[in-house]
Amino acid sequence: MKRNILIHPDPRLKKVCAPVADLSDELRQLADDMLETMYDAPGIGLAAPQIGVLERLIVLDCVKEEGETPRPLVMFNPEVIASSDETNVYEEGCLSIPEQFAEVTRPKVVDVTWMDRDGNLRQETFDGLWATCVQHEIDHLNGKLFIDYLKPLKRQMITRKMQKLKRERARA
Ligand code: K1U
Ligand code: ZN
Numbered sequence: 410m411k412r413n414i415l416i417h418p419d420p421r422l423k424k425v426c427a428p429v430a431d432l433s434d435e436l437r438q439l440a441d442d443m444l445e446t447m448y449d450a451p452g453i454g455l456a457a458p459q460i461g462v463l464e465r466l467i468v469l470d471c472v473k474e475e476g477e478t479p480r481p482l483v484m485f486n487p488e489v490i491a492s493s494d495e496t497n498v499y500e501e502g503c504l505s506i507p508e509q510f511a512e513v514t515r516p517k518v519v520d521v522t523w524m525d526r527d528g529n530l531r532q533e534t535f536d537g538l539w540a541t542c543v544q545h546e547i548d549h550l551n552g553k554l555f556i557d558y559l560k561p562l563k564r565q566m567i568t569r570k571m572q573k574l575k576r577e578r579a580r581a
Contacts, residue, residue: 422554440468455546467547484525489521
């Protein structure tokens, strides 16, 4: 089932999410709903707080080329355990901040651990867009948005645009 994506500003997008203790069918269904919501948007990632669930769960699939095999990843309790000194700049977007993009600098390569949807502990090194996206999604679990990396004036400008968008959507 497709879920509704929260738009910034929303207090739920500023919260630190709780670790997932035990996997359940309900959590697996939530992960499936998040993948459906992400592909429908369309997006390359989605974090549980973006649909109002304050638990440490993210999904991502950075395979963008049509005809390439999709690679959906479901990560419970993801953690960056090592980051490269080398950085990468990427023009990021966010499904909770529609149609706004800005350059963000992050470590180019990260090692991430997580629990997959079968309860297995996994570890993988991510580079390029995958590294950018997994860091963006883990930030969501800590109440941080990509606009928090921008200068205050630019952040305020984007926030005001989003307030206007929300007012317009509420009236429609
Ligand atoms: O977390 C989110 O809001 C999803 C976000 C992830 C992201 C994008 C860019 C850099 C880092 C993280 C998005 O998916 S925004 C949409 C987007 O980037 C995209 C949509 C369709 C095709 C390709 C990209
Ligand atoms: Zn986002």
